[in-house]
Amino acid sequence: MANEIQLQAGAIHEIPIREARVTSITLWKWYAKYDRHLYGSFGLAFFVFLWWFANSTGLLNPKFLSPPQTVLTTLIFGILPDGDIWPEIGPSLRRGLEGFAIATALGISGGIVVGSLTFLEKILAPILLFFRNLSILALFPVFLLFFGIGEGSKIAIVAWASFWPIFITTTSAVKGVEQILINAARTLGAGRSYIFVHVVLPAAFPNIFPGIRLAAGYAFTALVAAEYLGATEGLGIYIRASQERFEIPSMYAGIVALGLIGVAINLVLIRVEERFTRWQLGITNR
Amino acid sequence: MTQLAAGLSPTRSAAGNAQKVDARDLSKTFRNIGHGAGADVTEVLKGFDLTIQDGEFVALLGPSGCGKSTFLNIIAGLEDFNGGRLLLDGAAVRGVSKKVGVVFQSYALFPWLSVQKNVEVGLKIRGVPARERHEIASRVLQTVGLEGFTQHLPHRLSGGMRQRVAIARALAYDPEVLVLDEPFAALDAQTREFLQNELLRIWETGAQKKTILFVTHSIDEAIFLADRIAVMTRRPGRIKSLIDVNLPRPRDDSARATAEYGRIRGEVAAILQEEVSLGQ
Numbered sequence: 429m430a431n432e433i434q435l436q437a438g439a440i441h442e443i444p445i446r447e448a449r450v451t452s453i454t455l456w457k458w459y460a461k462y463d464r465h466l467y468g469s470f471g472l473a474f475f476v477f478l479w480w481f482a483n484s485t486g487l488l489n490p491k492f493l494s495p496p497q498t499v500l501t502t503l504i505f506g507i508l509p510d511g512d513i514w515p516e517i518g519p520s521l522r523r524g525l526e527g528f529a530i531a532t533a534l535g536i537s538g539g540i541v542v543g544s545l546t547f548l549e550k551i552l553a554p555i556l557l558f559f560r561n562l563s564i565l566a567l568f569p570v571f572l573l574f575f576g577i578g579e580g581s582k583i584a585i586v587a588w589a590s591f592w593p594i595f596i597t598t599t600s601a602v603k604g605v606e607q608i609l610i611n612a613a614r615t616l617g618a619g620r621s622y623i624f625v626h627v628v629l630p631a632a633f634p635n636i637f638p639g640i641r642l643a644a645g646y647a648f649t650a651l652v653a654a655e656y657l658g659a660t661e662g663l664g665i666y667i668r669a670s671q672e673r674f675e676i677p678s679m680y681a682g683i684v685a686l687g688l689i690g691v692a693i694n695l696v697l698i699r700v701e702e703r704f705t706r707w708q709l710g711i712t713n714r
Numbered sequence: 715m716t717q718l719a720a721g722l723s724p725t726r727s728a729a730g731n732a733q734k735v736d737a738r739d740l741s742k743t744f745r746n747i748g749h750g751a752g753a754d755v756t757e758v759l760k761g762f763d764l765t766i767q768d769g770e771f772v773a774l775l776g777p778s779g780c781g782k783s784t785f786l787n788i789i790a791g792l793e794d795f796n797g798g799r800l801l802l803d804g805a806a807v808r809g810v811s812k813k814v815g816v817v818f819q820s821y822a823l824f825p826w827l828s829v830q831k832n833v834e835v836g837l838k839i840r841g842v843p844a845r846e847r848h849e850i851a852s853r854v855l856q857t858v859g860l861e862g863f864t865q866h867l868p869h870r871l872s873g874g875m876r877q878r879v880a881i882a883r884a885l886a887y888d889p890e891v892l893v894l895d896e897p898f899a900a901l902d903a904q905t906r907e908f909l910q911n912e913l914l915r916i917w918e919t920g921a922q923k924k925t926i927l928f929v930t931h932s933i934d935e936a937i938f939l940a941d942r943i944a945v946m947t948r949r950p951g952r953i954k955s956l957i958d959v960n961l962p963r964p965r966d967d968s969a970r971a972t973a974e975y976g977r978i979r980g981e982v983a984a985i986l987q988e989e990v991s992l993g994q
Contacts, residue, residue, distance in 0.1 A: 612816070612822035614810050616883070617810065617836060617840060617887070618835075619839075622839060630824070707825055
């Protein structure tokens with residue numbers, strides 16, 4: 429009883445003061461946390477305004493560039509469960525993510541092996557140099573031959589395109605791992621596989637990640653190209669078909685949808701990166 | 715070193731003064747590759763003899779570039795050698811031995827692991843179960859006075875604290891031989907003296923005294939810590955003199971003010987001086 433009364437008295441006494449302070453602090457904290465987003469939204473709003481302006485003044489031909497509000501409504505209706513964009517997202521996303529996952533697994537493991545075995549790197553150097561600079565478009569027919577016209581070739585193309593940035597950044601990240609850390613692990617009794625997994629990988633990870641994010645972009649670029657070349661469903665084919673049918677707002681809605689998927693994947697990857705490189709906070713200037 | 719081996723059977727393996735580390739006529743050359751490398755090979759060690767008794771604290775002292783760190787790396791199994799032989803407990807050293815713990819000058823802690831996890835690594839590799847590992851690491855961290863920092867990441871700690879974590883990490887799996895490569899060289903003078911005292915306290919109060927090889931370029935550090943100081947020549951390095959430090963143990967800072975300390979200091983300084991001036 430006595431406690432309750434005290435609590436109540438305390439509550440009555442404290443609330444007004446605390447609330448006033450809390451509001452200003454929360455606002456300030458909110459600003460500190462979101463100021464990047466605030467500036468970003470200004471930039472975005474300005475871009476949309478320019479788009480709208482160019483359109484309504486006839487600066488750009490409205491037949492070729494649909495106004496933003498039309499694209500937005502087309503997009504919103506399109507991505508509703510019964511819309512026409514919705515069924516295209518799944519197949520594209522699946523191909524993109526499957527290819528990207530294969531590329532990540534192969535790129536990181538291959539990069540670690542090649543990056544830590546100098547003789548292997550020397551042997552493979554000319555072959556790698558040749559393939560990493562080869563246009564993906566040139567390889568399409570090859571992939572079609574090997575994997576057929578179906579899902580296989582598309583996933584393979586995506587995997588190929590996103591493999592290289594991951595593989596190359598991993599190779600150089602592994603070479604950049606401080607020898608002293610590897611030596612320390614060796615003196616602690618670590619074998620080769622332990623060192624790969626528990627020393628080289630975590631030490632190299634912060635430098636591998638930019639490659640992974642770059643690869644995500646490459647994955648969807650290659651995906652759309654692959655879908656252009658022959659697919660019955662997918663965002664790439666939707667965009668192209670809309671243009672052929674001269675449904676220009678749909679075409680732009682498809683492009684925006686694809687862009688938004690790219691943004692979403694990048695945001696997820698940033699979160700993953702933060703999770704894995706949290707220990708770096710305070711070491712680097714991030 | 716012959717005077718120390720005198721009266722002892724070199725093959726004695728029971729606790730006491732058996733030979734823990736025995737290097738004979740060790741040589742090591744590095745091949746020089748690339749532009750501006752100069753001569754084709756650099757002889758780092760040549761005719762290097764050193765015997766360390768079980769439970770002995772030896773300081774390895776020498777001019778910079780004389781190969782003292784190379785010898786340490788060879789004992790640690792991180793580098794191989796070209797000639798001679800090196801025995802650890804009577805068996806030839808081949809690769810990294812689990813009997814040897816190493817402390818590096820630059821700490822070499824895993825920056826992504828907490829202090830606790832860093833100390834547990836050696837135990838984890840040896841397959842010690844999680845609970846036991848945690849207990850051992852906590853106990854060792856208490857020994858080095860870091861029980862309040864177990865969850866910190868290494869970069870949150872000062873240099874002296876990081877080096878204590880590194881020492882704890884090497885002690886956690888209880889190696890018989892501990893080798894330290896200029897561990898306190900990067901620290902400020904106060905921290906250095908504090909950690910010298912700490913190291914002695916941990917070593918002198920240990921249940922079973924570890925054999926320690928302590929590489930340093932500080933004469934004072936060598937005298938304060940060691941039972942015996944091995945002074946090296948300039949490159950190609952070999953042992954030039956062995957000096958016994960007969961200061962009573964347990965030692966504390968008062969040891970630094972004794973006449974014996976001053977005498978040894980003069981002796982070692984003269985030997986080093988000679989080597990350095992020869993090199994000029």
